[in-house]
Amino acid sequence: MMKIDEVVEKLIRGEISFHEIDNLLEANAAMVARRLALEKILGIGLPSIGSTVIDYSEIKNKNAENVIGAVQIPLGIVGPIRVNGDYAKGDFYVPLATTEGALIASVNRGSKAVTLSGGVRVKVLKDEMTRAPVFRFDSIEEIPNFLKFIEENVEKIKNITNSTSSHGRLKSITPFVLGNNVWLRFSFETGDAMGMNMVTIAVEKVCEFIEENFPSADCLAVSGNMCSDKKQTNVNSLFGRGKTVVAEALIKKDVIKSVLRSNAQLIHDINLRKNWLGTARAGSLSQFNAHFANIVTAIFIATGQDVAQVVESSSGYTWTEVRGEDLYISVTLPSLEVGTIGGGTRLPTQKEALSIMGVYGSGNPPGSNAKKFAEIVASTVLSGELNLLAALANRELGKAHARLGRAMKV
Ligand SMILES: CC(C)(COP(=O)([O-])OP(=O)([O-])OC[C@H]1O[C@@H](n2cnc3c(N)ncnc32)[C@H](O)[C@@H]1OP(=O)([O-])[O-])[C@@H](O)C(=O)NCCC(=O)NCCSC(=O)C[C@@](C)(O)CC(=O)[O-]
Numbered sequence: 001m002m003k004i005d006e007v008v009e010k011l012i013r014g015e016i017s018f019h020e021i022d023n024l025l026e027a028n029a030a031m032v033a034r035r036l037a038l039e040k041i042l043g044i045g046l047p048s049i050g051s052t053v054i055d056y057s058e059i060k061n062k063n064a065e066n067v068i069g070a071v072q073i074p075l076g077i078v079g080p081i082r083v084n085g086d087y088a089k090g091d092f093y094v095p096l097a098t099t100e101g102a103l104i105a106s107v108n109r110g111s112k113a114v115t116l117s118g119g120v121r122v123k124v125l126k127d128e129m130t131r132a133p134v135f136r137f138d139s140i141e142e143i144p145n146f147l148k149f150i151e152e153n154v155e156k157i158k159n160i161t162n163s164t165s166s167h168g169r170l171k172s173i174t175p176f177v178l179g180n181n182v183w184l185r186f187s188f189e190t191g192d193a194m195g196m197n198m199v200t201i202a203v204e205k206v207c208e209f210i211e212e213n214f215p216s217a218d219c220l221a222v223s224g225n226m227c228s229d230k231k232q233t234n235v236n237s238l239f240g241r242g243k244t245v246v247a248e249a250l251i252k253k254d255v256i257k258s259v260l261r262s263n264a265q266l267i268h269d270i271n272l273r274k275n276w277l278g279t280a281r282a283g284s285l286s287q288f289n290a291h292f293a294n295i296v297t298a299i300f301i302a303t304g305q306d307v308a309q310v311v312e313s314s315s316g317y318t319w320t321e322v323r324g325e326d327l328y329i330s331v332t333l334p335s336l337e338v339g340t341i342g343g344g345t346r347l348p349t350q351k352e353a354l355s356i357m358g359v360y361g362s363g364n365p366p367g368s369n370a371k372k373f374a375e376i377v378a379s380t381v382l383s384g385e386l387n388l389l390a391a392l393a394n395r396e397l398g399k400a401h402a403r404l405g406r407a408m409k410v
């Protein structure tokens with residue numbers, strides 16, 4: 001093994017690249033050498049980035065490349081939130097990682113109102129991760145035969161996918177046609193994993209089988225964007241991706257008054273004019289909500305989810321009704337992509353964050369932990385939506401952020 005200083009000098013002289021340091025030093029020494037080299041090249045110090053609890057030997061070839069350290073983000077908790085789900089039952093503290101002052105306080109007040117009103121009822125309606133390769137044909141002539149071929153070979157295709165994972169299970173294949181192109185949208189149950197690696201590996205194997213047995217089908221790309229990963233699309237909103245979750249709560253008149261300092265009619269009116277009319281006028285197809293993205297992102301960062309999937313995981317709908325003087329509120333998230341095993345969930349702080357909610361790792365039966373987690377996320381989203389609508393009704397948004405969320409106080 002070379003010494004760190006020698007490796008740093010080699011890199012500065014341009015004799016090796018950053019990632020080649022992994023071949024010359026033990027994992028954690030390599031992380032330090034990369035940071036030191038970068039500091040010398042740029043003439044700056046990066047001691048905070050270098051100070052991390054992450055053991056690079058644990059994440060090398062698993063979670064990130066060219067690692068020089070880590071960034072830290074403040075982590076707060078909200079709750080307890082009372083959740084009446086099929087998997088999550090009881091009172092939960094939820095970790096939120098954010099740098100937006102007032103956000104945690106906001107969701108916390110919402111969770112207080114929800115819990116005092118008896119809690120959130122929540123259901124996971126569908127649980128399917130998708131991958132959709134695109135196939136090109138010379139002519140449309142072959143397409144009906146191709147669709148028939150897929151239909152007749154579903155069992156064979158299932159056997160192929162079963163051979164690549166003990167948790168991924170193919171549920172359905174939905175074809176879409178445009179001219180001489182066909183997309184096959186494969187939907188899988190993926191246990192407690194979010195499932196993108198699992199599903200991609202399985203579908204690549206299926207594509208090999210298809211090309212061997214139906215040679216006029218040319219699989220151009222294993223992801224043809226009808227999946228749709230990390231993109232907000234109608235196909236995700238209509239058919240779902242990951243978990244499709246719906247949650248509801250009835251907020252009592254007294255709680256609306258004492259905790260949220262508002263009334264049901266005003267909150268409902270703001271929901272209709274802001275989240276429905278305003279969104280329609282602004283031209284969004286799937287974001288009829290106030291700030292799902294705030295809550296989903298903060299939980300995703302805290303718990304090691306794939307943060308780019310906030311794009312579709314934060315799409316959804318907030319619905320309200322006035323019942324007497326109480327407020328009925330529901331949130332629907334068609335494509336909430338979460339896992340409690342795999343990906344970034346294994347990092348030390350993310351693992352602890354999942355354990356705050358009692359959802360780290362494999363569930364018994366498999367899949368139950370991820371569904372429990374999805375129910376908690378949706379309940380937290382509902383708390384955040386309720387509170388922001390109330391805060392807007394009270395005209396306290398600017399005031400709250402001036403008090404809790406400004407770097408430069410005047
Ligand atoms: C900030 C509050 C909650 C104060 O609200 P308040 O009623 O003055 O607070 P309070 O001191 O009376 O306390 C009431 C409860 O609020 C919570 N609470 C209160 N303070 C804290 C705190 N420091 N830390 C943690 N929790 C806090 C806590 O639950 C507390 O109960 P307690 O625990 O005392 O029994 C309120 O003014 C508020 O919610 N404002 C709105 C802020 C907000 O919602 N921001 C969201 C982000 S905005 C954004 O990013 C998206 C947006 C808006 O642009 C999207 C769009 O266009 O719609």
Ligand SMILES: NC(=O)C1=CN([C@@H]2O[C@H](COP(=O)(O)OP(=O)(O)OC[C@H]3O[C@@H](n4cnc5c(N)ncnc54)[C@H](OP(=O)(O)O)[C@@H]3O)[C@@H](O)[C@H]2O)C=CC1
Pocket residue numbers: 164165166167168190191192193194195196197198199200229306339341342343344361362363366367
């Ligand atoms: N490849 C791609 O195209 C993309 C990948 N990603 C990345 O994919 C990663 C997530 O992929 P994902 O497939 O979720 O995770 P992993 O690739 O980490 O796979 C999960 C692993 O956990 C095992 N496992 C053990 N217990 C369980 C259980 N109870 N439920 C489910 N699996 C279990 C699975 O075994 P087994 O399979 O044998 O059952 C599998 O090996 C993230 O890092 C994300 O950023 C994101 C987008 C696209």
